[in-house]
Amino acid sequence: MEISSILQGGYQHPLSRAWQSRRQLTKSMFMYPIFITDDPNASVEIPTLPGQRRWGVNRLEEFLGPLVQKGLASVILFGVPFKCEKDGRGTPADDPSGPVIQAIKRLKTLFPLLYIACDVCLCEYTSHGHCGLLHQDGTINTEPSVERLAEVALNYALAGAHCVAPSDMMDGRVAAIKRKLIDAGLGNKCTLMSYSAKFASSLYGPFRDAAGSAPAFGDRKCYQLPPAAKGLAKRAILRDATEGADIIMVKPALPYLDVIADAAELAPDHPIACYQVSGEFAMIHAGAKAGVYELKTMAFEAAESMVRAGAGIILSYFTPEFLDWLSA
Numbered sequence: 001m002e003i004s005s006i007l008q009g010g011y012q013h014p015l016s017r018a019w020q021s022r023r024q025l026t027k028s029m030f031m032y033p034i035f036i037t038d039d040p041n042a043s044v045e046i047p048t049l050p051g052q053r054r055w056g057v058n059r060l061e062e063f064l065g066p067l068v069q070k071g072l073a074s075v076i077l078f079g080v081p082f083k084c085e086k087d088g089r090g091t092p093a094d095d096p097s098g099p100v101i102q103a104i105k106r107l108k109t110l111f112p113l114l115y116i117a118c119d120v121c122l123c124e125y126t127s128h129g130h131c132g133l134l135h136q137d138g139t140i141n142t143e144p145s146v147e148r149l150a151e152v153a154l155n156y157a158l159a160g161a162h163c164v165a166p167s168d169m170m171d172g173r174v175a176a177i178k179r180k181l182i183d184a185g186l187g188n189k190c191t192l193m194s195y196s197a198k199f200a201s202s203l204y205g206p207f208r209d210a211a212g213s214a215p216a217f218g219d220r221k222c223y224q225l226p227p228a229a230k231g232l233a234k235r236a237i238l239r240d241a242t243e244g245a246d247i248i249m250v251k252p253a254l255p256y257l258d259v260i261a262d263a264a265e266l267a268p269d270h271p272i273a274c275y276q277v278s279g280e281f282a283m284i285h286a287g288a289k290a291g292v293y294e295l296k297t298m299a300f301e302a303a304e305s306m307v308r309a310g311a312g313i314i315l316s317y318f319t320p321e322f323l324d325w326l327s328a
C-alpha cells in the first residue's frame with residue numbers, strides 16, 4: 001500500500017506533540033473550589049479530600065496568598081457552617097455575618113484581582129439537607145425555592161461576588177436570578193454560571209463530607225439528572241442559555257465528556273465550564289496511590305480531555321498543583 005501520510009511525524013518531538021492540541025491548558029482555566037467555615041481561625045484537614053481544608057476567614061491570606069502569587073485566577077466559595085441554626089429555608093446561606101459573605105468581603109480586600117465565584121445552593125443551610133424548600137410530603141416546592149435561591153444569589157452579588165453559580169437544579173432559577181440581578185442594577189457586574197447539566201452522581205461523596213451537606217432523608221434524584229439522560233442534559237443546557245446563563249457548566253466532568261461536547265455545540269458562544277468533582281479527584285489520588293498511574297500524568301490526561309471536549313473553565317481541587325505544573 002502506498003503510504004500517504006506518516007502521522008507519527010507529528011509527535012516525535014515534544015513540541016510537535018504540544019502542537020497537536022487545539023487548545024493548551026492554561027492557569028486561568030482553573031477555578032479552585034474552597035470551603036469556608038464559620039470558625040474564623042479554622043484550618044482543618046478534610047480526610048476524604050487529599051490536601052484540602054476547611055478555612056476560616058482569618059486564614060484566607062496565608063492560604064491563598066501564595067497561590068495568587070503563582071497565578072491563581074479564580075475561586076468558587078462553598079460555605080460550611082457549623083454554629084448556625086439550619087432551618088427549612090436555608091436562612092444562614094446569606095447571613096451577613098456568615099462565612100460566605102464574610103469571605104467575599106475579605107477576599108476582595110486581600111486580592112483585588114482575584115475572580116470570586118460563589119456556589120448558590122441551600123443544602124448546606126437547610127435542616128433537611130435538600131437543595132430547595134420542601135412541601136409537607138418532602139417533595140421540592142419549586143416556586144419558593146427559586147425565589148429563595150435568587151435572594152441568596154443577589155446577596156452574594158451585593159457583597160461583591162463576581163459570579164454566582166446556582167447548583168440546586170430547580171427549574172426556573174436561572175431566569176429568576178438574572179431578573180433579580182438586573183433589577184438590582186447588578187446585571188453588568190455579576191456573571192451567572194449555571195450548573196446546567198448536574199447529574200445525580202456517585203462522585204459527590206467526599207464533598208458531602210467536607211461540606212456536611214448530605215440530605216437527612218431521600219436523595220437528589222428528582223432534581224439532578226439521571227446519569228444516562230443525554231436528552232434532558234441537552235434540554236437543560238439550551239434552557240439555561242435561553243434563560244440568561246452567562247456560563248454553562250457540566251458536572252461531574254470525566255464521565256460526562258460527551259455532555260461537555262454537547263454543551264460546546266449547543267451553546268457555541270458561551271464559555272463552557274466543567275466541574276471535576278470531589279470523587280473524581282479522590283479517585284485519581286487513590287489510583288496513583290495504588291500504583292495504577294503517576295498522579296501528575298493522570299491529572300493532565302483528565303484535564304486535557306475536558307478541554308478537548310470543549311471546556312474552557314475547569315473547576316478542580318488540583319488547581320494548586322496545576323499552578324506549579326504549568327509554571328515548570
Ligand SMILES: NCC(=O)CCC(=O)O
Nearest residue numbers: 167203204207277278279
Ligand atoms: N455543588 C457542589 C456539589 O454538589 C459537589 C461537588 C463535589 O463533589 O466536588
Ligand SMILES: [Zn+2]
Nearest residue numbers: 121122123131
Ligand atoms: Zn445543593
Ligand SMILES: [Zn+2]
Nearest residue numbers: 121123167168
Ligand atoms: Zn451542591
